[in-house]
Amino acid sequence: MLNDRSSILTLLQTRRSGKPREMVGPGPDEEEMAQILTAAARVPDHGKLFPWRFVTVADDQRDALALLFRQALSEEDPCATPAHHEAADQYARFGGSLVVLVSAPVQGHKIPVWEQELSCGAAAMNLLTAAHALGFVAGWITGWQSYSERVRQAFCGPGERIAGFIFIGHPARELEERPRAPLTTVWRPWTPPQL
Numbered sequence: 001m002l003n004d005r006s007s008i009l010t011l012l013q014t015r016r017s018g019k020p021r022e023m024v025g026p027g028p029d030e031e032e033m034a035q036i037l038t039a040a041a042r043v044p045d046h047g048k049l050f051p052w053r054f055v056t057v058a059d060d061q062r063d064a065l066a067l068l069f070r071q072a073l074s075e076e077d078p079c080a081t082p083a084h085h086e087a088a089d090q091y092a093r094f095g096g097s098l099v100v101l102v103s104a105p106v107q108g109h110k111i112p113v114w115e116q117e118l119s120c121g122a123a124a125m126n127l128l129t130a131a132h133a134l135g136f137v138a139g140w141i142t143g144w145q146s147y148s149e150r151v152r153q154a155f156c157g158p159g160e161r162i163a164g165f166i167f168i169g170h171p172a173r174e175l176e177e178r179p180r181a182p183l184t185t186v187w188r189p190w191t192p193p194q195l
């Protein structure tokens, strides 16, 4: 069973993202979104720098998002075909609610940017898990949109970048499991070096 919410551990062990392109609403209401983002902001964060931001895109702002993508794609990829534009338009209109996760590291701080980016990844993971705990599915995607300068400027301040677009809703069809790393391939006891 996927997304088994009978205990915290079963949820963690069976959590399965939803595919944004197959997601339908409704997404979380304002109170649920606040619960999800409260969990997302409660992550390990060396130096208490809060190096992440959550930008919510309202349902009635999807036209504006689609327009932004159209503009960005036209400017940044002169070879983009109508099919590319169509795909970008669909991305902007995927179902559920949309949170844009922004990585906002403090530059020049003694805490390395790498550690701050890891904290942002942890925020994404908590966000996903909290959404699933409330009975939604969530999906974290990037795509060219996360690397576009035009899109970055629409969501980020200087020195910030988009860590991903996280859609939260319900699956339009039954979720399927995907391959998982066999524990034996990712877990080994340490062998101390010969010194």
Ligand SMILES: Cc1cc2nc3c(=O)[nH]c(=O)nc-3n(C[C@H](O)[C@H](O)[C@H](O)COP(=O)(O)O)c2cc1C
Pocket (backbone or CB within 6 Å): 015, 016, 017, 018, 139, 140, 141, 142, 143, 163, 164, 178
């Ligand atoms: C940083 C990051 C970016 C991702 N970008 C995409 C993407 O653009 N498109 C996509 O289909 N999946 C993307 N994924 C993968 C999905 O979010 C998800 O991890 C995958 O479908 C497996 O889901 P699950 O292990 O959470 O069930 C990305 C994952 C991460 C961590």
